[in-house]
Amino acid sequence: MTTRERLLIDVNHEIEMLRQYLGTSGHHPEVGEFSEIMAPAKAYWTYPDVISPAPHVFRIAGEQKIRDLVIYHHQLLFASPLKDIFGDSEKRFEIIANRTADFHVEACGGPKYYSSVRGSASLGIRHLPFTITEADRELWLDLYAKSLVDTQFPLDAGEIYWRWIESVSLRVINRRGRALPPERVSFNQAMIKARELAECAL
Amino acid sequence: MTTRERLLIDVNHEIEMLRQYLGTSGHHPEVGEFSEIMAPAKAYWTYPDVISPAPHVFRIAGEQKIRDLVIYHHQLLFASPLKDIFGDSEKRFEIIANRTADFHVEACGGPKYYSSVRGSASLGIRHLPFTITEADRELWLDLYAKSLVDTQFPLDAGEIYWRWIESVSLRVINRRGRALPPERVSFNQAMIKARELAECAL
Numbered sequence: 220m221t222t223r224e225r226l227l228i229d230v231n232h233e234i235e236m237l238r239q240y241l242g243t244s245g246h247h248p249e250v251g252e253f254s255e256i257m258a259p260a261k262a263y264w265t266y267p268d269v270i271s272p273a274p275h276v277f278r279i280a281g282e283q284k285i286r287d288l289v290i291y292h293h294q295l296l297f298a299s300p301l302k303d304i305f306g307d308s309e310k311r312f313e314i315i316a317n318r319t320a321d322f323h324v325e326a327c328g329g330p331k332y333y334s335s336v337r338g339s340a341s342l343g344i345r346h347l348p349f350t351i352t353e354a355d356r357e358l359w360l361d362l363y364a365k366s367l368v369d370t371q372f373p374l375d376a377g378e379i380y381w382r383w384i385e386s387v388s389l390r391v392i393n394r395r396g397r398a399l400p401p402e403r404v405s406f407n408q409a410m411i412k413a414r415e416l417a418e419c420a421l
Numbered sequence: 422m423t424t425r426e427r428l429l430i431d432v433n434h435e436i437e438m439l440r441q442y443l444g445t446s447g448h449h450p451e452v453g454e455f456s457e458i459m460a461p462a463k464a465y466w467t468y469p470d471v472i473s474p475a476p477h478v479f480r481i482a483g484e485q486k487i488r489d490l491v492i493y494h495h496q497l498l499f500a501s502p503l504k505d506i507f508g509d510s511e512k513r514f515e516i517i518a519n520r521t522a523d524f525h526v527e528a529c530g531g532p533k534y535y536s537s538v539r540g541s542a543s544l545g546i547r548h549l550p551f552t553i554t555e556a557d558r559e560l561w562l563d564l565y566a567k568s569l570v571d572t573q574f575p576l577d578a579g580e581i582y583w584r585w586i587e588s589v590s591l592r593v594i595n596r597r598g599r600a601l602p603p604e605r606v607s608f609n610q611a612m613i614k615a616r617e618l619a620e621c622a623l
Contacts, residue, residue, distance in 0.1 A: 223551070259471075260469050
């Protein structure tokens with residue numbers, strides 16, 4: 220048995236964040252007990268609706284533009300701390316990037332390149348072996364925002380596409396590393412972040 | 422950046438488990454799209470009420486019995502694959518075991534040994550640095566079931582205690598490793614498991 224991974228988390232900071240978020244001390248004054256002892260039922264993760272990008276994005280942007288976007292995004296991922304998911308093999312990286320492009324073309328309203336070969340995408344399940352935190356999702360999204368700008372993806376298709384990937388990405392997080400639930404990222408926020416990233420050398 | 426941990430997960434098995442659970446193919450026939458593209462809002466993790474063991478368990482079992490139970494359980498943890506959470510130091514292990522005993526005595530209705538020193542327990546947050554899967558929780562619970570039997574914990578206090586730790590333990594899982602939500606474990610199931618473990622050399 221190898222040593223299990225530890226995340227660098229400032230526990231006291233996270234407890235403070237939760238207190239501020241809840242507006243309480245974390246205690247239940249009416250019973251004088253810890254929240255853990257008396258905590259009521261709650262849903263910690265509430266996933267929002269996933270909003271399909273089909274058929275608009277395929278109609279507006281077309282297959283080649285979608286493929287270029289996904290491949291460019293994967294190149295950014297491969298140069299980022301998220302690269303471990305692809306392993307060491309460039310060949311494997313290429314297979315994954317092309318397969319993802321097939322899926323995105325189909326999801327956006329194009330030909331059934333993915334489902335005809337692989338069936339259901341089940342993205343959350345397919346990513347279970349790989350640790351994906353809230354921060355990993357945010358980096359993945361930031362690099363998508365940069366990709367939309369850098370590949371000059373049509374802006375109106377980009378906004379519909381963003382709503383899809385942002386809502387889907389919440390469901391791929393499988394490692395909770397924060398006290399608070401993951402945050403939504405609007406298309407406007409994404410475009411601001413993309414401009415910031417453009418000013419930095421990446 | 423070190424390589425991220427990978428869990429050994431049979432993805433196709435998990436997809437099949439989810440299909441059986443949902444009773445569908447994973448596709449939405451009415452729209453002819455993947456579930457990931459059109460998935461409706463849902464709460465994946467729904468935590469049940471946490472049921473306090475206070476004041477009954479302290480009144481029935483008393484402080485020493487609760488301390489013995491927690492320390493025994495920690496010794497089993499330290500000899501299990503979950504031992505990484507304690508690091509390499511026996512001294513550190515002892516501090517954690519005693520602190521946990523303080524917390525459990527207080528939670529069960531005894532003196533405020535824990536909160537007077539450490540404040541809110543915030544168990545979920547305090548465990549965030551350590552990867553804890555559904556399977557880790559089940560092993561933790563199995564070793565508690567064994568501890569209740571081996572330390573001859575009073576049976577009626579044991580059942581109240583179990584309801585508390587079983588409901589709390591769901592909230593400490595921070596790494597999803599399965600397609601399906603974590604399962605509830607009743608006191609009866611726990612006692613059956615404890616008898617099975619008693620028959621194995623541990």
